[in-house]
Every structure is written in structure tokens, then in C-alpha cells.
Amino acid sequence: MRTIQFREAVCEAMSEEMRTDDTIYLMGEEVAEYNGAYKASKGMLDEFGPKRVIDTPIAELGFAGIAVGSAMNGNRPIVEFMTFNFSLVGIDQIINNAAKIRQMSGGQFNCPIVFRGPTASAGQLAATHSQAFESWYANCPGLKVVVPSNPYDAKGLLKSAIRDNDPVIFMESEQMYGDKGEVPEGEYTIPLGVADIKREGTDVTIVSFGKIIKEAYVAADELAKEGISCEVIDIRTIRPMDYDTIIKSVKKTNRLVILEEAWPFGNVATEITFQVQSQAFDYLDAPVQKINTADTPAPYSPALLKEWLPNSGDVIKAVKKVMYK
Amino acid sequence: MKKVTKEVYLKWYEDMLFWRKFEDKLAAVYIQQKVRGFLHLYNGQEAVLAGTLHAIDPSKDKLITAYRNHVQPIGMGVDPRKVMAELYGKATGTSHGLGGSMHIFSKEHNFYGGHGIVGGQIPLGAGLAFGDKYFETGGVTLCYMGDGAVRQGSLHETFNMAMNWKLPVVFICENNGYAMGTSVERTANHQEIWKLGLGYEMPCGPVDGMNPVKVAEAISEAVERARSGEGPTFLEMKTYRYRGHSMSDAQHYRTKDEVEEYKKIDPITQVLDVIKENNYATEEEIKAMDKRVKDLVKECEQFAEESPFPEKNIMYDVVYDQENYPFLPHKL
Numbered sequence: 186m187r188t189i190q191f192r193e194a195v196c197e198a199m200s201e202e203m204r205t206d207d208t209i210y211l212m213g214e215e216v217a218e219y220n221g222a223y224k225a226s227k228g229m230l231d232e233f234g235p236k237r238v239i240d241t242p243i244a245e246l247g248f249a250g251i252a253v254g255s256a257m258n259g260n261r262p263i264v265e266f267m268t269f270n271f272s273l274v275g276i277d278q279i280i281n282n283a284a285k286i287r288q289m290s291g292g293q294f295n296c297p298i299v300f301r302g303p304t305a306s307a308g309q310l311a312a313t314h315s316q317a318f319e320s321w322y323a324n325c326p327g328l329k330v331v332v333p334s335n336p337y338d339a340k341g342l343l344k345s346a347i348r349d350n351d352p353v354i355f356m357e358s359e360q361m362y363g364d365k366g367e368v369p370e371g372e373y374t375i376p377l378g379v380a381d382i383k384r385e386g387t388d389v390t391i392v393s394f395g396k397i398i399k400e401a402y403v404a405a406d407e408l409a410k411e412g413i414s415c416e417v418i419d420i421r422t423i424r425p426m427d428y429d430t431i432i433k434s435v436k437k438t439n440r441l442v443i444l445e446e447a448w449p450f451g452n453v454a455t456e457i458t459f460q461v462q463s464q465a466f467d468y469l470d471a472p473v474q475k476i477n478t479a480d481t482p483a484p485y486s487p488a489l490l491k492e493w494l495p496n497s498g499d500v501i502k503a504v505k506k507v508m509y510k
Numbered sequence: 511m512k513k514v515t516k517e518v519y520l521k522w523y524e525d526m527l528f529w530r531k532f533e534d535k536l537a538a539v540y541i542q543q544k545v546r547g548f549l550h551l552y553n554g555q556e557a558v559l560a561g562t563l564h565a566i567d568p569s570k571d572k573l574i575t576a577y578r579n580h581v582q583p584i585g586m587g588v589d590p591r592k593v594m595a596e597l598y599g600k601a602t603g604t605s606h607g608l609g610g611s612m613h614i615f616s617k618e619h620n621f622y623g624g625h626g627i628v629g630g631q632i633p634l635g636a637g638l639a640f641g642d643k644y645f646e647t648g649g650v651t652l653c654y655m656g657d658g659a660v661r662q663g664s665l666h667e668t669f670n671m672a673m674n675w676k677l678p679v680v681f682i683c684e685n686n687g688y689a690m691g692t693s694v695e696r697t698a699n700h701q702e703i704w705k706l707g708l709g710y711e712m713p714c715g716p717v718d719g720m721n722p723v724k725v726a727e728a729i730s731e732a733v734e735r736a737r738s739g740e741g742p743t744f745l746e747m748k749t750y751r752y753r754g755h756s757m758s759d760a761q762h763y764r765t766k767d768e769v770e771e772y773k774k775i776d777p778i779t780q781v782l783d784v785i786k787e788n789n790y791a792t793e794e795e796i797k798a799m800d801k802r803v804k805d806l807v808k809e810c811e812q813f814a815e816e817s818p819f820p821e822k823n824i825m826y827d828v829v830y831d832q833e834n835y836p837f838l839p840h841k842l
Contacts, residue, residue, distance in 0.1 A: 291623075
């Protein structure tokens with residue numbers, strides 16, 4: 186099978202959908218003439234023209250709202266945020282309008298829109314450019330939240346997100362755009378809300394998502410050498426969450442470690458922990474462990490950032506803790 | 511602009527009177543605690559809506575506004591009984607009781623809300639216009655806001671893009687003098703809100719918002735400009751609200767004399783004066799209109815009173831288009 190970069194998978198997903206549905210357009214900063222800040226829309230202006238691939242001024246609140254308004258009037262917009270860190274100046278339109286128009290209108294208006302862009306840290310970008318808001322968005326009814334971890338998932342999930350009639354937050358990573366992976370030539374989609382068991386195992390369940398899951402793979406490889414078998418689940422969609430796959434795995438392994446690049450207070454891992462103790466309390470042989478970033482804004486210095494971020498060593502430590510080793 | 515005929519004046523009178531009495535009824539039932547939440551009434555500003563409706567094509571033009579939004583959908587053709595029922599939180603309401611006072615919507619009648627966050631509807635209005643331009647429908651969006659909303663960043667970001675992209679939208683500031691309890695004078699170094707358009711080279715100007723003819727003239731010109739592809743206009747309607755910002759407003763920020771002064775140029779009285787001066791209707795005919803208004807308000811109240819409350823499942827059913835969305839349980 187061919188291998189392509191994550192950014193190419195994103196570009197293919199958008200382009201394929203735009204070829205079959207004239208109501209879709211892409212809007213954001215630098216998406217057209219610059220070909221995307223991270224080249225995820227390379228060539229799209231040439232193919233679709235300026236009516237459908239639209240450069241905006243730096244005005245996230247304004248263009249997020251314009252996109253939502255157009256979604257109420259027949260469009261299916263894809264809005265690119267250069268990073269979700271910048272979505273905060275437009276978050277009113279996402280939380281108060283995109284997520285609520287359907288409910289407030291008693292179901293009269295759908296809001297078929299995708300807000301996409303990179304999330305979380307990407308090297309030494311310091312406090313304002315290293316934040317993960319998955320749990321913030323996933324907390325809000327009305328939204329769906331998707332975080333792929335490889336090119337194959339990114340393409341299949343993004344196509345589903347674009348076809349979805351509800352607003353979808355689709356979160357990528359600057360540090361994944363260059364990742365290569367196998368992606369078939371033909372048409373495929375991956376349904377939202379379905380987790381994927383990336384590695385099967387018997388001793389411990391590790392749940393993660395997004396680019397940080399790579400640390401879980403490294404840890405699983407290391408632990409395998411010591412005879413510890415890890416099952417790695419990529420939840421892929423944060424909202425709605427596929428709890429069944431997680432619970433089923435925990436009932437098999439009886440041990441759970443959750444790896445999430447986010448601040449530790451009230452995050453996705455916290456929610457999973459609650460659900461697991463609620464639905465599989467008697468199956469747990471050890472308290473659930475979660476690994477997150479430090480409970481501080483992201484530091485700049487490489488020495489500090491290394492300490493701030495979760496890594497494979499932290500995963501190994503947590504797995505051994507739940508194994509009482 | 512379409513001619514302002516005798517029929518138009520008579521319609522204006524009956525419509526505006528109905529809107530006023532509809533709002534008065536809401537105030538009354540609010541005090542009886544049958545309607546709760548916040549309640550923002552339109553009394554005094556009716557000429558803005560009456561003039562607008564004369565200038566637009568309701569089959570393809572769209573209205574969107576903030577939370578002072580009960581009577582605009584009625585003007586666009588929504589059954590007023592359903593609006594009243596929405597405020598009562600009833601299943602027969604425009605949003606099945608999920609929206610309440612601040613969130614009236616009607617897809618069928620091109621009314622796009624009904625928005626509770628000050629200034630939040632401004633980019634949405636431009637977005638509706640974006641869709642009309644994209645699909646070449648020939649429709650124009652009328653996007654309303656209060657004088658408080660013009661201080662939001664959303665206005666400035668939207669003005670910039672709407673001009674840059676020549677979107678078919680008319681932005682209308684209904685300047686009733688007060689952002690809740692804060693006068694225009696106290697929120698900015700300038701008083702003429704329409705001048706905000708100048709920075710974006712957007713055609714703009716002030717309008718006598720107490721006179722429906724003046725409103726209709728200004729909006730007709732702006733709608734024509736938008737429809738012909740020349741982009742947006744920003745109009746400042748100089749108007750006034752007689753009641754408080756909401757029902758809980760003690761109105762210490764203004765004098766009773768000020769309110770009385772504005773009542774001298776009341777839009778309904780102005781229209782009635784024209785009707786009487788020109789003998790457009792006899793006393794009996796005016797009385798008949800007044801009675802029709804009274805009866806319809808009563809009918810709305812009765813419909814809302816007698817309607818059932820919504821079933822619990824609607825709370826879930828309308829959140830997502832996806833069927834069987836797996837909501838988390840919240841109680842044992």
C-alpha cells in the first residue's frame with residue numbers, strides 16, 4: 186500500500202469531499218495562496234478557486250461566526266484554525282452558536298461545520314501555543330470532538346466529520362503533519378465515535394489519543410521485552426466516547442493506564458476514570474493511573490518542557506505501578 | 511421603494527399596535543410568573559421593524575437580531591401564538607420551549623434568531639449573507655444589533671470581512687440610547703454610532719428610527735445596494751425603548767421626563783396621525799383594528815396557557831442531528 190504524510194491525508198479528505206459536494210468550502214488564515222500554514226491545503230486553491238478556498242484576515246471570532254451563519258444557510262464549511270490555541274478568540278461562536286443553534290431553534294437548523302487545526306504542544310512554543318483543549322470542547326453538548334493519531338485515521342475520520350450534520354472539532358498536530366502512514370488509494374471513511382485497538386494485549390490497557398499515543402507504543406515495545414503485554418486503545422473520538430471498547434478491554438486486563446497530553450484537572454482521562462470505576466469497579470485489580478502534562482502552563486526551556494510533557498518512561502512507570510511491579 | 515399607500519399605513523398601525531400589545535401582555539404574564547427568565551421588550555422601537563418589512567422581500571430576505579426578538583418573527587409571518595407559547599415554555603412554541611424569550615427562530619419564515627450573547631449574531635448575519643452570495647439566491651440579510659453590541663470586537667471583524675467580500679447584508683444598529691443601563695455617551699468617545707462604518711469605507715448613515723417611512727427609505731436603498739452586489743451598509747436607527755432593558759430594570763439611569771419626551775414622537779401615534787389627517791380610516795374602522803389586536807393578543811395568551819409542556823425526550827432529541835446520540839446519564 187502507498188504511504189502518504191498526515192498533511193496529505195487531510196488534504197485528500199477535504200479535496201475528495203469538495204469534489205462531490207459543492208456546498209463545502211475551506212476558510213481560514215493562509216489556507217489559500219500560502220497553501221496552508223502547515224501545507225494541509227496544498228493545491229486546493231488551484232483546484233477549487235477562491236470562491237471555495239478562502240483566505241481570511243486574522244479574525245477568528247469573525248470568520249468562525251461567518252462560517253456558522255453560512256452553515257445555517259446551506260453551506261458545509263471547513264474552518265481551519267492555524268492552531269486551536271487561536272480558537273479561544275473565536276470560542277464564543279463555537280460554544281454559543283455552532284453547538285447550540287440546533288437546540289435553541291428546537292431542531293430547525295443543523296450546523297454541519299468542521300473546525301480543524303493542530304492541538305497541544307509542538308516543540309518549544311511556550312505557554313500560549315502549547316495547549317490542549319480537547320476536554321474543554323468535549324465538555325460541551327452539541328459538539329463532536331475527533332483527534333486522529335495517524336494518516337489513515339485522519340483521512341477516514343475527516344471525511345466522516347465533513348459529512349456529519351453536526352459541528353465537529355477536528356484536532357491535529359503540527360508534529361504529526363509530516364508523519365507517514367499507509368493510506369489506500371480508494372474511497373473509505375471511518376465512523377465517528379468508534380475507538381480503535383491499535384495493539385492487542387492481555388496484562389494492561391493503555392488508553393490514549395492524538396500524537397502522544399506514540400509514547401504509549403514506545404512503552405508497550407519496551408514492556409513487551411519484559412514480558413508485559415499492553416493493549417493500546419486509540420479512542421480517536423473524544424465526544425461521543427466509545428466507552429464500550431475501553432470497558433471491554435479493562436474487563437480483560439483488569440488494569441488501566443490513561444495517557445493524555447493535557448493539564449491534569451478535569452480532563453479526558455478523568456472522565457474515562459470515572460466511567461471505568463462506575464462500570465467495571467469489580468474488575469479492577471489496581472487503581473487507575475493517568476499520565477498528563479504538569480499542572481502548569483507549558484514552559485519554554487527544553488529542559489523544563491521535557492519534564493512538563495508525558496513520555497514513554499512515565500507510561501512504563503504507570504504500567505508497572507498498576508502491575509504492582 | 512414601494513409606495514407608502516393608505517393600505518401600508520393601515521397595516522403599519524395594526525401591526526405596530528399588535529406588537530406593542532403583545533409585549534404588554536408578556537409583561538403582565540411575566541409579573542404573574544407565567545413567563546420567566548429574562549424578558550426584553552420592543553416597545554418604542556416598532557417603526558424600525560415596520561419600515562424594514564416594507565423594504566424587503568420576505569420570501570428571500572433574512573432577519574437576524576439579538577434578544578429583543580419577540581415581534582420580528584411575527585412580522586416575518588410566524589404565528590404569534592407560537593411565539594407566546596415559546597415564552598410560556600410550551601411544546602407548541604417556536605422552539606418547543608427550548609429557546610424561551612431570547613431565542614425565537616423560524617426557518618420557514620427566514621427568521622434566524624433570537625441571539626443572547628451581545629454581538630454574537632453579527633458574524634452570523636454576515637454568514638447568512640455569505641451563503642446567499644455563494645448560492646446566488648439574490649437574498650439579502652438584515653442584521654440587527656443594539657447600541658451596546660457595536661462595542662464588541664465581533665462587529666469590527668465582521669464589518670471588515672463583509673466589506674472585503676461585498677456580502678449582501680445590511681447592518682442595522684437600533685440605538686435606543688442605553689446598553690442596559692449604560693448610555694451611549696458613557697461607553698465611547700464618539701456619539702454617532704453610524705460613523706463606525708466609515709473606518710471600513712462602508713456606506714453608512716443615521717436614520718430617524720421613530721418614523722417607519724424614514725426607516726423604509728433607508729433600508730430600501732441599502733437592500734438594493736446589497737442585492738446588486740455592491741455589499742453592505744451600516745444604518746444607525748435613532749430610536750428609544752419605553753420599558754427597561756429587561757423586566758428587572760429599575761431604570762435609575764434616566765428620568766421619566768425623558769421617556770415622556772420620546773412618547774411625543776411615538777411611532778404608532780405618528781402613523782395614526784397620518785391615518786386621521788388623510789381620512790384613511792373612520793373612527794369605527796380604527797376601533798375595529800384595535801379590537802382585532804386585542805382579540806388576537808387574548809388568543810395568543812389562551813393558546814399558550816392551554817398548550818402542554820414539552821415531553822422530557824425533546825431535551826435530547828434536538829441537540830444533535832445524529833439519531834441515538836449516546837448522551838451520558840446524569841441521574842440514577
